[in-house]
Amino acid sequence: MAKHGIKAVFSDRLGGVSGCEFSSLNLGVDLGDDEDYVQQNLNILCQSAGLAIPHQCLQIHGSAVLWCSGGGILHQEEADILITKERQSSLAVRTADCLPILLADKQVGIVAAVHAGWRGTVAKVAQEAINVMCDKGTKAENILASLGPCIGSCCFEVSQKVGDSLSVSCGENIVQHRGDKVFADLVRANFLQLLGVGLSLEHIECTNVCTFCNTSPEYFSYRRDCGKTGRQLAVINLP
Numbered sequence: 653m654a655k656h657g658i659k660a661v662f663s664d665r666l667g668g669v670s671g672c673e674f675s676s677l678n679l680g681v682d683l684g685d686d687e688d689y690v691q692q693n694l695n696i697l698c699q700s701a702g703l704a705i706p707h708q709c710l711q712i713h714g715s716a717v718l719w720c721s722g723g724g725i726l727h728q729e730e731a732d733i734l735i736t737k738e739r740q741s742s743l744a745v746r747t748a749d750c751l752p753i754l755l756a757d758k759q760v761g762i763v764a765a766v767h768a769g770w771r772g773t774v775a776k777v778a779q780e781a782i783n784v785m786c787d788k789g790t791k792a793e794n795i796l797a798s799l800g801p802c803i804g805s806c807c808f809e810v811s812q813k814v815g816d817s818l819s820v821s822c823g824e825n826i827v828q829h830r831g832d833k834v835f836a837d838l839v840r841a842n843f844l845q846l847l848g849v850g851l852s853l854e855h856i857e858c859t860n861v862c863t864f865c866n867t868s869p870e871y872f873s874y875r876r877d878c879g880k881t882g883r884q885l886a887v888i889n890l891p
């Protein structure tokens with residue numbers, strides 16, 4: 653994204669002011685962390701990355717869209733795709749194992765932030781985001797995509813039922829069997845979805861970092877920390 657002039661950042665858990673399980677750059681509200689700390693962390697991230705305070709919404713593992721304009725706020729609407737055509741509006745999704753996807757078409761001037769866990773992946777939330785962008789004048793082959801840190805296929809053990817849902821929706825090579833265990837590859841599933849709707853291979857970048865097992869830097873991981881953890885932020889802003 654950066655080489656194309658798009659401002660985009662994926663945070664990790666370092667450099668903030670929160671303590672205990674939220675140590676230290678927790679960007680998730682309503683998790684039990686002090687709200688002042690979360691706000692301070694947001695300011696730290698946005699100032700260091702040169703980004704406006706982002707729009708955020710209530711994420712529900714679906715594929716609904718929220719159009720954003722003006723200065724960023726925490727909306728009470730439920731959505732997993734945020735989109736804007738405004739330079740003053742930055743967009744963010746919160747994750748702690750789910751896959752954040754940032755999308756941009758600089759020519760048309762439109763960006764999106766997408767929250768894709770396994771349910772969103774089954775619901776093809778990434779493709780829905782591309783469809784909405786194309787409805788607004790974008791061509792898929794001009795869209796840049798950046799897939800951020802998420803739980804990797806190294807660590808994302810799923811039930812047979814979840815594995816079956818992903819296989820039906822995204823293809824059998826999304827799921828790997830190791831012994832009697834089933835593991836899913838969220839990055840690959842969403843990468844293939846984006847290729848499937850016409851994005852160019854060279855326009856898709858993958859961080860390929862596992863939030864569960866990566867140690868440098870460390871990330872919040874809902875699965876590893878048994879739900880008692882903070883949230884990363886993926887933020888995008890038109891130049």
Ligand SMILES: [Zn+2]
Nearest residue numbers: 806807862865
């Ligand atoms: Zn891992």
